[in-house]
Amino acid sequence: MYSSNPVDSIRKFHLELTTLRRDLHAHPELGFQELRTAGIVAGALEALGIEVHRGIGKTGVVGVVHGREHTSGRMVGLRADMDALPISEEGSSQHCSTKPGLMHACGHDGHTAILLGTAKYLAQTRNFNGTAILIFQPAEEGLGGAQAMLDDGLFDRFPCDEIYALHNWPALPPGTIGINPGPMMAASDKFEIVIEGRGGHGAHPYQTIDPIVVAAQLILGLQTIVSRNVHPIDSAVVSIGSVQAGNPAAASVIPREARIVGTVRTFKDSVQATVESRMRALSESIAQAHGATAQFRYQRSYPATINTPNHANFVADVATSLFGDDHVVRDLMPSMGSEDFSFMLGVKPGAYFRLGQGGAESGTLLHNSRFDFNDEVIPTGSAMFASIIERSMPLVER
Numbered sequence: 001m002y003s004s005n006p007v008d009s010i011r012k013f014h015l016e017l018t019t020l021r022r023d024l025h026a027h028p029e030l031g032f033q034e035l036r037t038a039g040i041v042a043g044a045l046e047a048l049g050i051e052v053h054r055g056i057g058k059t060g061v062v063g064v065v066h067g068r069e070h071t072s073g074r075m076v077g078l079r080a081d082m083d084a085l086p087i088s089e090e091g092s093s094q095h096c097s098t099k100p101g102l103m104h105a106c107g108h109d110g111h112t113a114i115l116l117g118t119a120k121y122l123a124q125t126r127n128f129n130g131t132a133i134l135i136f137q138p139a140e141e142g143l144g145g146a147q148a149m150l151d152d153g154l155f156d157r158f159p160c161d162e163i164y165a166l167h168n169w170p171a172l173p174p175g176t177i178g179i180n181p182g183p184m185m186a187a188s189d190k191f192e193i194v195i196e197g198r199g200g201h202g203a204h205p206y207q208t209i210d211p212i213v214v215a216a217q218l219i220l221g222l223q224t225i226v227s228r229n230v231h232p233i234d235s236a237v238v239s240i241g242s243v244q245a246g247n248p249a250a251a252s253v254i255p256r257e258a259r260i261v262g263t264v265r266t267f268k269d270s271v272q273a274t275v276e277s278r279m280r281a282l283s284e285s286i287a288q289a290h291g292a293t294a295q296f297r298y299q300r301s302y303p304a305t306i307n308t309p310n311h312a313n314f315v316a317d318v319a320t321s322l323f324g325d326d327h328v329v330r331d332l333m334p335s336m337g338s339e340d341f342s343f344m345l346g347v348k349p350g351a352y353f354r355l356g357q358g359g360a361e362s363g364t365l366l367h368n369s370r371f372d373f374n375d376e377v378i379p380t381g382s383a384m385f386a387s388i389i390e391r392s393m394p395l396v397e398r
């Protein structure tokens, strides 16, 4: 007994949501500093008569929308992230960032506007049986805002039965929904290896233990882990992002120390454990073979974002019924990027899906300094979230 397609109703506030989205874009805020954004979100929810809870996960905001009926006792969560990135915007739009060095380069301004659009529609219609929990999360970009909200008792206070989130995706055409029933994004880990040798004169290397030669062997050695130790059907990435040793002004000095840092991406716990243990073994043994030592540090940051199959299929079915089969990709390839909605999916069943917005063909990918969220797809995202609520908690047929 849900309304046929919320997208028509939501289009009526498309202009208002676009204005709001562009205002957020012009005023980006980094993780846990989203005070202005959180204030706008809370104000918009209050104006709609929605119960608002602030300060969950520092700058997080939660809105509670009660359905017309609540005999189901069910609670479904929708999550949008709010934070921006430390990137200088190079775009030329009128709503360009007003803050030097900060911009919404990942479209979280769009996600926030989308969930506010859903809030407005749900508050006006309430065509569901249960409670919708609207989660406006801080600090997705590397600071673990989702975990901070969990630590503040998010799901103790709002015990959701299932949870959903979306992310815009430039590689899909505008209005297309992409999802798959398993891993959507990888676990993201950081590592640092410090090789200590013995410095000396470049003319007399036999008197030194050259950490640069050790680092060179280790860098190549690390690249054998994916090809030789990880099962060929599994996936892993080992990338080194920085190598530091010596002084460019000292061509004839062998330094004492070399430092390698990088990232590891995996989908399975077992693969993650294999990569970590092989990295440690190679670091220590290659260093030892040359008389050097290696300090190996490995930090697990975000876990893999893994959909529950039933909930992912449900999202794909909702998308198909709203936008048609030709606008739904049900077997979207996972990304080796990461996402901290993974912490929430670690404790609740649910699904994370992609909202196509185009732009990849012109190179304006996520985290690009010319990126801008495509306002055209706001109603698509809002309608997806609204229909997820209406169809996961349908009104009782009379």
Ligand code: NI
Residues within 6 Å of the ligand: 106, 107, 108, 140, 167
């Ligand atoms: Ni993002």
